[in-house]
Amino acid sequence: MDISYFIFLSSGLFLGWSLGANDAANVFGTAVGTKMVRFRTAATIASVFIIIGAVFGGAGTSKTLTELGTVNELAGAFMVALSAALAVYWMVNSSTPVSTTQAIVGSIVGWNIYCGFETNTTILIKIVSTWIICPILSGLISVLLYFGIKAYLKHAKIHLIHQDLYTRIGLILACAFGSYALGANNIANVMGVFVDASPFHAVSIGNFHLSGTQILFFIGGIAISTGVFTYSKKIIKTIGSSVMSMSPIIAWIVVISQSIVLFLFASQGLKNIMIELGIPPLPLVPVSSSQAVIGAVIGIGITKGGREVNWSILGKVALGWICTPIISASICFICLFFLENVFNLSVYH
Amino acid sequence: MFQIKLSLFSKTKSLENKIDLFHDKIIDVAMTFKKAITVFLREERSVEYKKLCKQIKNIEHDADSLRRDIENKLYSHNLIPDLRADVLELVENLDRIINRFDEVAYKFYIERPQFPEEYHSRIKELCEQVSDCAENMAIASRAFFRDFSTVRDYSQKVYFIEAESDVVSGKMKEAIFDSDMPLANKLQLSNIIGEVADIADIAEDCADELLIFTIKRDI
Numbered sequence: 001m002d003i004s005y006f007i008f009l010s011s012g013l014f015l016g017w018s019l020g021a022n023d024a025a026n027v028f029g030t031a032v033g034t035k036m037v038r039f040r041t042a043a044t045i046a047s048v049f050i051i052i053g054a055v056f057g058g059a060g061t062s063k064t065l066t067e068l069g070t071v072n073e074l075a076g077a078f079m080v081a082l083s084a085a086l087a088v089y090w091m092v093n094s095s096t097p098v099s100t101t102q103a104i105v106g107s108i109v110g111w112n113i114y115c116g117f118e119t120n121t122t123i124l125i126k127i128v129s130t131w132i133i134c135p136i137l138s139g140l141i142s143v144l145l146y147f148g149i150k151a152y153l154k155h156a157k158i159h160l161i162h163q164d165l166y167t168r169i170g171l172i173l174a175c176a177f178g179s180y181a182l183g184a185n186n187i188a189n190v191m192g193v194f195v196d197a198s199p200f201h202a203v204s205i206g207n208f209h210l211s212g213t214q215i216l217f218f219i220g221g222i223a224i225s226t227g228v229f230t231y232s233k234k235i236i237k238t239i240g241s242s243v244m245s246m247s248p249i250i251a252w253i254v255v256i257s258q259s260i261v262l263f264l265f266a267s268q269g270l271k272n273i274m275i276e277l278g279i280p281p282l283p284l285v286p287v288s289s290s291q292a293v294i295g296a297v298i299g300i301g302i303t304k305g306g307r308e309v310n311w312s313i314l315g316k317v318a319l320g321w322i323c324t325p326i327i328s329a330s331i332c333f334i335c336l337f338f339l340e341n342v343f344n345l346s347v348y349h
Numbered sequence: 350m351f352q353i354k355l356s357l358f359s360k361t362k363s364l365e366n367k368i369d370l371f372h373d374k375i376i377d378v379a380m381t382f383k384k385a386i387t388v389f390l391r392e393e394r395s396v397e398y399k400k401l402c403k404q405i406k407n408i409e410h411d412a413d414s415l416r417r418d419i420e421n422k423l424y425s426h427n428l429i430p431d432l433r434a435d436v437l438e439l440v441e442n443l444d445r446i447i448n449r450f451d452e453v454a455y456k457f458y459i460e461r462p463q464f465p466e467e468y469h470s471r472i473k474e475l476c477e478q479v480s481d482c483a484e485n486m487a488i489a490s491r492a493f494f495r496d497f498s499t500v501r502d503y504s505q506k507v508y509f510i511e512a513e514s515d516v517v518s519g520k521m522k523e524a525i526f527d528s529d530m531p532l533a534n535k536l537q538l539s540n541i542i543g544e545v546a547d548i549a550d551i552a553e554d555c556a557d558e559l560l561i562f563t564i565k566r567d568i
Binding site for chain 1: 358361364365368427428429430431432436493494495496498566568
């Protein structure tokens, strides 16, 4: 196995770490922010399920990213991932909830521009449209859940102490589901550009089989988990309580809404069922968990009259959304130039 | 894992029972107080009154230990983090009602106020009102935990009864000061009537806070 592959892969692992620090906080940030689940518990559950999601459900979204731009040289893939990671790291450091998807899409477009390749606009439009659909869908789901749960609680008359216990269990389950969906949906951002050059071979232990890509995704999953444990606490402070003060039940609604959205855009099985039923399927696109969370929070905030929503933070978030792809595309473009002309590495063919 | 789950459920159930028991204590103390004053007016510091005073003291002790237990469990198990401070304040306020019942019953025992026969029905009416007020407060508080949409109904009852008790206690004080009894007696009776009426005032303050907590209780 070529050692240089692992050197180039390091940027993907760095991006995975950034994704763990940033996006995983979206999955359980509200649960930890409302003090319903301890950080360590949430981080452990998230790590395990992110890896499971990445390994067993990550194939669909990788395909879409490859269609946007087939990064065909390892050095190019290295720089695409590194510039996305740097953009995310920069945003994370300034406590801005950032989208890893937008960073990687920005980088791939940057690579396309540098190499003079035409960006597949159909795919780009498909991806960008999900950036709009994703928060809206998440907001709609959260509003429906909000009214449904409110009506149920009024009818069920559960004791406050029991309600607290059920909410905790619900948050832990939502955290597991959300982490699975995040792993499945977002592993493409981290490892998608390295799939073509993957040196890993399929392994089988008894009835258990893992393809080469799944092994690559497993390594990416571990990088994400490392990000979860080492850096996501800071982002939780932003997501957990700054956008809107929320009760634990609202926190659960937010987590489950964004998990459903991430799952809808990642599940090949669900896509097949929709096709069988004659329903237009949702594209398998890596979507932003940050956007999904913000969509869910705003949905509930507006339902409650909009007074509780901290609109200024949302402005900062929106600015991050616009800046992220531009920053990562610019970093990618400039760094590819250096990589090719200073280090004499081929970044495309 | 299954055992952890069972233990979580049993801990939750135990705390829920303790909160229910605490509310029972308010109703118990209110009923006992009503009975005790009726006995006092009939027999003054009799053995039976002493027994009822002791009973009130025991209820107060039990309520104190339940309150400590509830507070301790809420913090040590990190339960209801968003509403914990409200619940603690609510429990503390309810405990103040119980304490006041105990103090007033003991005051009757120590001071042995001499209520002329014509005031007996009014003092009984006042005691009935403050007991009702405390009972409704307990029901409102219980509703906060289980069916918070009805908190407002019971709080409204607390407000209504408290206003009624103010009228009764005011009229009684007026009548006492219009009477021919010595000033020392007038002052003693007026003071003790004020203390009885205070129980309803404390319940009213509790209801005020409870209504604010209820707004936060909504998801």
